[in-house]
Amino acid sequence: MQRHKPKRSGKPRPHPKPNNGQPSPSNKQKRPRPEYNKSKLAANDLEIRELQERYKEIDAQAIKKFAQFPLSKKTQKALAEAKFVNPTQVQLESLGPALLGKDVLGAAVTGSGKTLAFLIPVLEHLFIHKWSRTDGVGAIIISPTRELAYQIFETLKKVGKHHDFSAGLIIGGKNLKFERTRMDQCNILICTPGRLLQHMDENPLFNTSSMEVLVLDEADRCLDMGFQKTLNSIIENFPPERQTLLFSATQTNTVQDLARLNLKDPVYVGYGSQSAASTSLSASASTSIKEGIQTTAVLAVPELLQQSYVVLNLEDKITMLWSFIKNHLKQKIIVFVSSCKQAKYLYEIFCKLRPGCPLLALYGTLHQDRRIAIYEDFLRKSHVVMFSTDVASRGLDFPAVNWVVQLDCPEDVSQYIHRAGRSARNKTRGECLLVLTPSEEDYMIRALKEQLNLNIHCVQIDPKKLFSPRVKIEAFLAQFPELRATAQRAFLSYLKSVFLMRNKRLFNVFSLDLDAYAQSLGLAVTPRVPFLEKFLWRQKQLQQQQSSAEGPAGASQSPSTALPKITRQQTFGGEDSSNEDDDDTDDDDLIKVKRRDHDVEGGPLELQLDHTKDEGKPEEPLVVPKREKLVTKASLAKKALKKNLQVNSKLKFDEEGETVADDRSQMKALSSRQQRQQKDKNKDDDGGINLVLSKTLLSEEDQYDKLRFRELVKKRHKLQREKLRKKAEAAQETSEDEAEDEEGVNDQEDADANSDSDNSVDLSWLPDPDKVYKKESNQYNQNGDPQSQPKPEPSSSCDDNEDDGEDSDDEPAFKKSKLTNKMTLMDTEAIVANLLGS
């Protein structure tokens, strides 16, 4: 946890906790004199009393400067130092009621200073109530994203620097243990909902019973379905007697949401008052609206924001973006896309293409430290393009953003407002370009005009100014397989994001030309889209059921006419379908990041598709049956591990049916046995690999494997030698037989008379085979191992000494067997020639 410790000026704290009235010996020297302390306390009390009296007299219409507000000297000083002199409209309207302790619902245009509108009351509340570190948590500020929480924390550091309160930033991706030990010492906590709930559940030191102010920044997002369950659980832990401040550019006012928060007679700021939507300082008194009265938060975009849109086919988006960036190299641009994988792919491929300006990518699946580094990098740079998901669409205050390009259509008007609002902040100029596909144009533009009263104009792109990077992209994808995999994931994640959108009239995945889109990403083959295939299959089933229920008349309709367009490659499979399962699960994650609790995954999803409309019949929503949970290899493996099953053990049996241990599968190393014993002892082992132990284990096993291999080689050589010997013996026998036969033919009578005589042919010149073979067999012992042999010259090409040994053992035997064979053949020829000649 990061903690803000305000600088201590060496002066005493306003309300030090007395140590039974006696200063502790250790800090005796440092403690100020009691008289001084007393006068300081008295001055403080006086200041508080005066401020409280002035609260009732606040007149928002008369105030022009912060100095006119009854704020503590410490806050005033910090505001002046940060050059906050004139309050903005939302600050003017909300500060009064908030200082009086009322609940406030603030809605104001993006970049109009809502952060100060809640931070100042938080600081003042703690100051007025003489909060000290030992009093625990006094205020909690909840933000939907980590970057926004970080930004609020930084602003708090600025405006609260002269106060003595401690503050903590509690966001995911940080050191949980560190946060745990420090949380109870913080007076102001700035957190994301998930992390806050985690601490509430797991941290016994965390106590919110003293909490007095709750702030929800981007309240509509905090209260929407994505955080609904988390926030409900959080609110349960808060004391009901508290002040609640809700702020957003697109404020919620649904009765259920407000009831959940237990608001008491809240003051609405920026509701039903057009002036509040603009950044001008025209006076508009805040209105306390009693329960039951219908109110509408004003939706608006900054006055100085120029907005336009362009209609393009999906496959032309990359060409358009590339040309756009090349034409705006000296500008600060944010490009919004709908999924993390798209942001990643665009970043990677554009980096390879080198447009000539710095590139960044900010999305939720990045490591937290990297996210903060990218956020700060984008803050600093003046010419840069950042590809981002909606993680950067709310609240982030990047200075001087020239362009916001909404490359993928926003989910609704609120999202459009927040994305566009990253530009033209706090009375600066900015531009926003919305990119729509032909199927999105009609609905989106109508919604923007109706809800925002917006005069957005369509721009035509000059085809001459378009540069297509397609050929280069294809070349890069051919060269880098990992880039191709990223492109495939981007393709699938975009389709999935469109498929899961609730508004089916705006987002129709079946209107997209998938082959063309895949090609535009540089993919030669369109990847398979398993979730669409499944959906179509189910739809077909439903149609068949319906038609069979309706009878032959209903069955006459061919299913292919009712099915939306799906291309050849999708049905027959495409490039690298091996990691589709992974992609699916990953894509789920990314969808969940945005709307974590949406029940689109599990619950029935109503899909109203244009192609399902039957003329004359009322539109019937298609109901997708509950999706079965995907069974992945990883989940099966996890299950098997949990059951502690012995997997893949092979048994061998001998002829008597007894099991024989398979030598190959046995781990022989001593350390492996020790490890196994250790594992058996620690059944609760939480998994993971001990790298050091594994290394020693593997090197030991390696030794055993080498020994085993040497034995095998020896056996093989022994067999070869035996074979050769038998061959030679057989050849010897046949040559003797032939000689005998020839003798019999030529001199049968002599042979008969002198049958015992061998002297007819002189074979004394032949080598004695017995001698030869005896000598050879004597060279090897019973196991076939060579006995003492003179070593041959080592081969220069051989590196392995152990192998050298093997070769040297083998060489003489091989040579000898060859020699024996040759002699036998020559002998046979000589014998035959001799016999024929005689």
Ligand SMILES: Nc1ncnc2c1ncn2[C@@H]1O[C@H](COP(=O)(O)OP(=O)(O)OP(=O)(O)O)[C@@H](O)[C@H]1O
């Ligand atoms: N009174 C002020 N005087 C001058 N600058 C101000 C004042 N109040 C806020 N600002 C500046 O205006 C910018 C926008 O403020 P902030 O981020 O609070 O807007 P916001 O309304 O919360 O925007 P969003 O709706 O996008 O969250 C910041 O840079 C902030 O420093």
